[in-house]
Amino acid sequence: MKAVRFHEHGGIDVLKHEDAPKPEIADNEVLVQVAACALNHLDIWLRKGTASWKLQMPHIVGSDISGEVATVGTLVRHVKPGDRVLLSPGIGCGQCEQCFKGLDSACRSYTLFGVMVDGGYAEYVKSPEMNVIPIPGDLSFDEAAALPLVSVTAWHMLVTRAQLRPGEDVLVIAAGSGVGSVAIQIAKLMSARVIAVAGTDAKLAKARDLGADEVINHRTQSIAGEVRRLTNKRGVDVVVDHVGTAVWEDCFESLATYGRFVTCGTTSGEEARLNLRALFGRQRSVLGSFMGGKGELLEVLKFIGQRKVRAVIDSVFPLSEAAAAQKKMEDRDLFGKIILHPRE
DSSP states (O other): OEEEEBSSSSSGGGOEEEEOOOOOOOTTEEEEEEEEEEOOHHHHHHHHOOSSOOOOSSBOOOOEEEEEEEEEOTTOOSOOTTOEEEEOSEEOOSSSHHHHTTOGGGOTTOEEBTTTBOOSSBSEEEEEGGGEEEOOTTOOHHHHHHSHHHHHHHHIIIIIISOOOTTOEEEESSTTSHHHHHHHHHHHHTTOEEEEEESSHHHHHHHHHHTOSEEEETTTSOHHHHHHHHTTTOOEEEEEESOOHHHHHHHHHTEEEEEEEEEOOOTTOSOOOOOHHHHHHTTOEEEEOOOOOHHHHHHHHHHHHTTSSOOOEEEEEEGGGHHHHHHHHHTTOOSSEEEEETTO
8 A cells, every 4th residue: 555654753854655564454453445634733743753652663643534444354343344434533442440431541551543553644544443433424534534633632621621611711722723623613512702812814714714702813912911801801711722832821811710721732832830829819720631532522523413513624635745734734824624635
């Protein structure tokens, strides 16, 4: 099969479109012919190299995958060849206490497609049967690939960790990102008021199209100052962020009393200074959030199938142009998800 692999860590030049062995499945696994694979910033971090994961080389990234079932193992019962499916991005052991509780991402052996196992930058990928989910409704392969990772992440942040309630104010940082664009929609689904932040007026216009009630251009406006104005000095109940250091101070200052700051990433850096008096005096909470469970993905997929939460797709590239697609993501020249087509 054709795949995009890297044999060493580095810049986009290490990505090679080349022949690779077709995966061989075990009895409890499914072989999927990939129709679409969405990019995530995780792909770039893995290509550059991280201290957290020691990857086997050569390596294939790609966590958001949709396609058709090609073959199934002898123990597989719930899917068959020809089925249109998406893959739940996170892979737990399925046997530990955390997995039994539905807290997949807390499993000690938890990984994702494209991390400790090969991912979707390829014509075929193998998957445990428990990760294979029928595509809901009439979603296209592109839409089905654009949503799993960001939707389960945003749902876990807003619903599970921050426990968002109807009528609350939510500040969404990086509205043009995959997580940001879905977080806007989930917050509106929960009857919240959304204030979206992005760096261009074009992105802010798209954020309004997704349901944002107010917008802030962080290049020309103060985030904390505008939140103060828009909330009559009260602040927001929930902040959703994955940018990190660059916006931390503004985000924390934007919180109301009893406000909850929930973060799932550190795109701009991982260090932050915390004013403890402002934390306990205003009874605020700082919450970490990482992915989410398969049960949570199934919850949000109900709304996705009804198109109450929709995929936001920026652009589509053939697999052979994966380097150009990653460059576009690195340059932040996008709103929503970038998709790869292995069959082109």
